[in-house]
Amino acid sequence: MQVTETLNEGLKRGYSITLTAAELDEKVNEKLTEAQPEVQMKGFRKGKVPMALLKKQFGQQVMGEAMQEAIDGAMSKHFEDSGDRPALQPQVKMTNEAWKEGDDVEVEMTYEALPEIPEVDAKSIKLEKMTVAAEDEAVDEALQSLAASAQNFEAKDGASEDGDQVVIDFKGSVDGEEFEGGAAEDYPLVLGSNSFIPGFEEQLVGVKAGDEKNVEVKFPEEYGAEHLAGKDAVFACTVKEVKAPVAAEVDDELAKKYGAEDLDALKGQIRERLESEYGQAARAVMKRQLLDALDDMVKFDLPPTLVETEAKQIAHQLYHEDHPDDHGHDHGEIEPTDEHNTLAERRVRLGLLLAELGQKAEIQVTDAEMTQAVMQQARQYPGQERQFFEFVQNNPQMRQQLQAPIFEDKVVDYVFELAEVSEKPVSKEELQKAVEELESED
Known part of the structure; x- marks a missing residue:
């Protein structure tokens, strides 16, 4: 041959x-x-x-x-x-x-061909890690938020307002005929919760206990029950009670509602959660520092097709971000700009570099890590978890999509260990500003 x-x-x-x-x-x-x-x-x-x-x-x-x-x-x-x-x-x-x-x-x-990737001296990289302590003020703010989420409702005089709870009996009908599943008694409906058909809750703002009101709505065209989809309906409602929201007390009882032994234990859990969130945000900022440093340190030729493909993906993604109402893909070819091409070159270069670093360090994604990633994704499809697992198992491209970010994070952590990292205590606001700057640059 x-x-x-x-x-x-x-x-x-x-x-x-x-x-x-x-x-x-x-x-x-x-x-x-x-x-x-x-x-x-x-x-x-x-x-x-x-x-x-x-x-x-x-x-x-x-x-x-x-x-x-x-x-x-x-x-x-x-x-x-x-x-x-x-x-x-x-x-x-x-x-x-x-x-x-x-x-x-x-x-x-x-x-x-993939290019030759130059050697990188990770130990020469200097990074700054932001550290934020969970202050008492932040813990108290989180407690108040939990108390608001655990709110109760107490009977009030006067008309209902958005956010109030109305206890109602209702019967629904289409063309004068009541339909199955369209009636209930003593139903507690929080106005503004958007738990009923669009337009239903708004018509109950301003009612009082004892009022009777016909609520006229139109079922959405994509409504689950085909015999009701797109139909005009009338719900005859009787208002039994009007209740106003009352935040729960910040005490041991509130703590027990959230699975803590007492208020001090709940505060400790909140503090740990806040510091974990701060740590994740600080890691994202430090990761950007690392990628910027690597991008400055290493230059090499890039496969043109990889760059072209990435630039088109970036242009397509940004188009849909700028046109959120355009859900289709019949918008024709979107020509990447110079800015898209520059960003694509950076992403391809860093992707190849991180892959090379990971390969040389023999970094691998374990079966347990992949299983955890699949489980997290499967939660987005309640009731269809098994089908999602089977889909991933039979779809190499989907497995690669799930594996890639895990591998990248493991390589980044590996380089963090080699780099010279100094800690910088900052306020929550300073960390938040740094994260916002990251998002504005993406």
């Missing part, structure tokens, strides 16, 4: 691979000889079918397999001998499209 270089320009590579007719015939014969002992055919004992008959019966099928194996083998040997690593799946096509049995097989292979 002959492999000839046809293109070597930057990271672009091209090769012509020729598999002679004699080589192909030899491989076909090898495969048929290997299979012969197990072949049964009418008129012959098992393993005694003549080679000529085998070739006539199975030759075309085996020829295709032999051709594919030979080309795959030539490609594997090329990458092993050259040391090249393709950035994307190589493009392979037959160049003699009018090929017939007895002809040589001529194949063209093109790809973009």
